[in-house]
Amino acid sequence: MSVTRHLVHEDAQSLAEAAALAAAGHLNERVAAAGRATLSLTGGSVGVKTAAALAGTEVDWSRVTIFLGDERFVPAGHPDRNDGQLAEVLFDAVGDRATIHRWPARGDEFDDVDAAAEAFLTEVDLPGAGGDEPLFDVTLLGMGPEGHIDSLFPHTPAIAETDRLAVGVRDCPKPPPERLTFTLPAVRRSRHVIVVATGEGKAEAVAKGLGGADPADWPVAGAVGTESTTFHLDGPAASLVS
Numbered sequence: 001m002s003v004t005r006h007l008v009h010e011d012a013q014s015l016a017e018a019a020a021l022a023a024a025g026h027l028n029e030r031v032a033a034a035g036r037a038t039l040s041l042t043g044g045s046v047g048v049k050t051a052a053a054l055a056g057t058e059v060d061w062s063r064v065t066i067f068l069g070d071e072r073f074v075p076a077g078h079p080d081r082n083d084g085q086l087a088e089v090l091f092d093a094v095g096d097r098a099t100i101h102r103w104p105a106r107g108d109e110f111d112d113v114d115a116a117a118e119a120f121l122t123e124v125d126l127p128g129a130g131g132d133e134p135l136f137d138v139t140l141l142g143m144g145p146e147g148h149i150d151s152l153f154p155h156t157p158a159i160a161e162t163d164r165l166a167v168g169v170r171d172c173p174k175p176p177p178e179r180l181t182f183t184l185p186a187v188r189r190s191r192h193v194i195v196v197a198t199g200e201g202k203a204e205a206v207a208k209g210l211g212g213a214d215p216a217d218w219p220v221a222g223a224v225g226t227e228s229t230t231f232h233l234d235g236p237a238a239s240l241v242s
């Protein structure tokens, strides 16, 4: 039985700290139970703040495999890449203890975003990908005002994907136009989904997400964990939740 709930925090910093503590708790539980845990991170301002707070939690990173939910398909080292922002706040702190799977960069090896997505899936060989067991123990998600999560935007081929676990995105409504992303079939194979959002501009998407809207219209509504889904919000983001 999967539980969906929302928690309201005073400000972005306390929200990030609470979401990070919750994520660390789930990872530690899983490490205790299974010896390893898997985490999918997110970009965006609140997502990066949450990753920074995770660096201050007690987690045995040598037992954690880290993915990024999506990536901008730009050259390695480009400031737009999520992995650079996450390296500054978390990856550099955990050093080589965690296993970190970065998405391919546009460059010598890949110029085609679909080929890059396919190669990534082959290379990382997601544990359990062939079955229907959870792929991620914790998936952290930031969210846009129109309800996008990862690079899954409303009414796009990526949000409509029902089969592949990761796809290339072209013509993304938000720049840069080409991206790599896990799809909803992958996100939904997370034990615990943690959505982080602040500000009034996110209020409608939060209400639609918690209200079970059609993911084609509001992608966040499809991000449901197999055990739990928790929206960590500030007051303005929670203002339309009934």
Ligand SMILES: O=C(O)[C@H](O)[C@@H](O)[C@H](O)[C@H](O)COP(=O)(O)O
Pocket (backbone or CB within 6 Å): 042, 043, 044, 045, 046, 047, 142, 143, 144, 145, 148, 149, 150, 151, 174, 175
């Ligand atoms: O890839 C992107 O364009 C962003 O990373 C984006 O997906 C972000 O995660 C959300 O828009 C939430 O961002 P904020 O927390 O900054 O509002």
